[in-house]
Amino acid sequence: MSTSRSLISTSLVFLAFGSTSASTVRAQYTPIPYSWDAAFTNDEVAIIRAAMDKVHSLFRDPRVARITRGRYKYASVSNGNWRASGLKYQRGMAVGDYLFHQLAALRSVRFPHVRIKAYHSTGNDWGRANTDRVQLRFSRGRATVSGGFEIELNRYWLGSRGQGSDTNQWAGVIAHEMLHNLGHLHPVRGKVDDEIYRQHQINVFDAAVSANGGGIDGTACHVCGSAEGIDSGSSPAPGLRVAQEFQPVRVFANRNHGHTLRLPAGTYEVLPSGTWSYSRNTRWVGADGDPYKSNTGGTSYPSARFGELLLISDGVWSKYERGRTLYVRRSLTLLMNDRPREYGDNVGYLDVVLRRLERR
Numbered sequence: 001m002s003t004s005r006s007l008i009s010t011s012l013v014f015l016a017f018g019s020t021s022a023s024t025v026r027a028q029y030t031p032i033p034y035s036w037d038a039a040f041t042n043d044e045v046a047i048i049r050a051a052m053d054k055v056h057s058l059f060r061d062p063r064v065a066r067i068t069r070g071r072y073k074y075a076s077v078s079n080g081n082w083r084a085s086g087l088k089y090q091r092g093m094a095v096g097d098y099l100f101h102q103l104a105a106l107r108s109v110r111f112p113h114v115r116i117k118a119y120h121s122t123g124n125d126w127g128r129a130n131t132d133r134v135q136l137r138f139s140r141g142r143a144t145v146s147g148g149f150e151i152e153l154n155r156y157w158l159g160s161r162g163q164g165s166d167t168n169q170w171a172g173v174i175a176h177e178m179l180h181n182l183g184h185l186h187p188v189r190g191k192v193d194d195e196i197y198r199q200h201q202i203n204v205f206d207a208a209v210s211a212n213g214g215g216i217d218g219t220a221c222h223v224c225g226s227a228e229g230i231d232s233g234s235s236p237a238p239g240l241r242v243a244q245e246f247q248p249v250r251v252f253a254n255r256n257h258g259h260t261l262r263l264p265a266g267t268y269e270v271l272p273s274g275t276w277s278y279s280r281n282t283r284w285v286g287a288d289g290d291p292y293k294s295n296t297g298g299t300s301y302p303s304a305r306f307g308e309l310l311l312i313s314d315g316v317w318s319k320y321e322r323g324r325t326l327y328v329r330r331s332l333t334l335l336m337n338d339r340p341r342e343y344g345d346n347v348g349y350l351d352v353v354l355r356r357l358e359r360r
């Protein structure tokens with residue numbers, strides 16, 4: 001069984017760029033055991049099988065777990081599942097970290113059986129599932145699993161024209177329902193095009209699976225529109241190519257001076273992932289900061305959001321903007337935006353990958 005994962009290696013100073021094709025780095029996993037109801041037709045089963053082929057790898061691909069960790073705005077889990085996991089009581093652990101650790105554990109334990117049941121409804125729902133059917137428990141650095149997945153797919157949509165016949169969409173739906181089994185929640189009345197619904201962790205994961213991992217196959221992720229942090233097959237801004245990619249830098253939220261790097265002069269792309277919090281008792285956010293907390297001044301960078309990633313390049317301050325490049329002459333400081341005296345109670349960190357770009 002090949003488990004080579006060159007992309008998550010942290011022992012390299014930088015990753016060479018070149019002709020590595022995306023498919024050669026896809027990790028292999030033992031197939032997820034699953035079964036389906038006799039009620040499904042052969043055509044429907046064909047879609048389920050094709051979707052499960054994607055779920056096999058994407059559900060356990062560390063890169064999908066990583067983008068999901070860095071991209072959501074809200075995370076919600078059933079309290080019972082979260083409590084029983086034991087992680088709730090571990091220091092520095094937040095609800096938003098739960099999925100990441102569950103997915104990591106599911107790469108190592110015997111994967112529970114997935115039972116796929118049929119139902120029929122003319123509503124907008126493509127699938128449904130109960131929460132808390134699968135429980136992971138973490139103790140002394142080891143994970144164990146109990147229970148089994150049981151999800152339901154709506155035959156009204158399965159195989160229908162357009163998206164209903166798109167196996168990528170169904171892979172996302174199956175992954176979404178499996179996350180419900182693992183205790184993950186979203187607003188009940190949410191619609192797919194509702195911003196808050198979409199930015200819940202469970203739906204970010206769903207969308208990342210639907211998008212084939214968002215970038216793993218060279219396609220842009222339809223969650224964030226970028227292929228960042230996933231693989232070397234993604235392409236930077238038009239006319240530029242990646243000359244050098246640096247090992248991720250861990251930027252801790254509680255450092256009021258941030259993290260300073262000396263870099264070769266050049267144009268850089270900044271690719272943050274992960275979540276952090278600008279106070280012990282507030283929500284976890286990504287590099288974009290907290291859109292729901294107004295900043296009335298007094299932070300290190302007044303016009304940036306609380307929790308936003310700041311970039312100080314040779315003394316010039318700016319805030320992180322997805323997809324924007326930045327010129328660095330000699331040094332770059334990465335720092336969370338918070339009030340200067342209030343860094344002490346911050347928790348979490350971002351892992352930031354820097355890519356030096358060159359003209360083609």
Ligand SMILES: [Zn+2]
Pocket residue numbers: 176180186
């Ligand atoms: Zn749902």
